[in-house]
Amino acid sequence: MTGDVVRLPLPEKTVGSRLIVVARAQHAEDYDAALESLLDAGIRSVELTLTTPGTIERLPQLLERFGDRADLGVGTVTNTDQVARAADAGARYLVTPITAPELLAAALQAGVPLVPGGFTPTELFASWSAGASAVKVFPAGRLGAGYVKDLRGPFPDIQVVPSGGVDLDSARQWLDAGAAAVSVGGPLLGDAFAGGDLLALRQRAESFVAVASDGA
Template identity: 60%
Template structure:
C-alpha cells in the first residue's frame, strides 16, 4: 500500500493529536463519560472491546456524540470485529497488535487503523503496511521517558 492509499485519521482526531481511551464494566457507562469529555473539549475517544456491549452501543453513541467527537473502536484483534465496527459506523480502529489481515481489512474498508507494537520492527511494520498512525503498546513497559 502506498501513502496515498493510506486512510487518514479523522480530521478532529488528527487535529487534536489526542485519543482518550475509555474502558468500563459495561457499555451503558459510556454516555455520561462521553458527555463530560465532550464538554471538556475532548474530540476523539477510543471505546474498547474489552468493555462488554461496546459494538452494540456504538450506533446510539455516534448518534448522540458523533457531531462533537470522533469515536473509534479499540482492542480490535479479529477481522470480524473490525468489520462489525465499520458497519456500526466507527470513525477509526485501534488494535493492540500489528497484524497484516487487520491492516488489510481496514484498508479495504477505507477506515483508518492504529496498530500497536512494542519493538521498532513492529511499529515500522504497521506503518509500512498502511497504518494511519502507530502506537507503542503497552507503553507502561517502556515508560514515558
C-alpha cells in the same frame, strides 16, 4: 517505503486534538455520562474498547448523540470479524494492540483508518510501511518519549501514538518529542466508570486537553 502505499488518514478531530481517550467501562450503557463530561471538557476523540460488552451494538446510538462533537473509534480489535462489525457500526477509526497484517488489510478494505500496536521498531515499521494510519507504541509506559526520536532516525515519516501508562507529565513529553497524539486511559478516567465524580473527570480531562493543545 514505496510511493504506492494506501494510507487512510486519521479523522480530523483526532488529528487536531492530539489526544485519544481510551474508555473501558463495565457496560456499554455506562459510556454516555462519561462521554458527556469528556466532550464538555474539550475531548474530541474517544476509543471505545471491545473489552466493554456491547460496545459495537451501542456505537450507532453514541454516534447519533455525540458524533458531531467527537471522533468515536473502536479499540482492542483483535480479529477481522471485529473490524468488519465495527466498521459497519460507524467507527471513525480502529485501534488494535497487536501487529497483525490481516487486520490492517481488512480495515483498508472497509475504508476505516487503523492504528496497530507494536513495541519494537520491526513491528512498528511493518505496520507503517503496510499503510497504517499511525502506529501505537504499546505499552508506552515501558519506554521514554525519546523513543520517538529513535524511530524517526531510520523511519522519518512514521506517525507515533504512545499508549499504556501515559500520564499528564509523560503526555507532554511524548507530544514535545513529536508524537502525533497520545492515547490516555486510567490516568485521565480514574474511577469515572466506577461511580466516580464526573466533575473531577471533567477537570482531569481539561488538564490533558490543555497539554495536548500546547504547541499544537
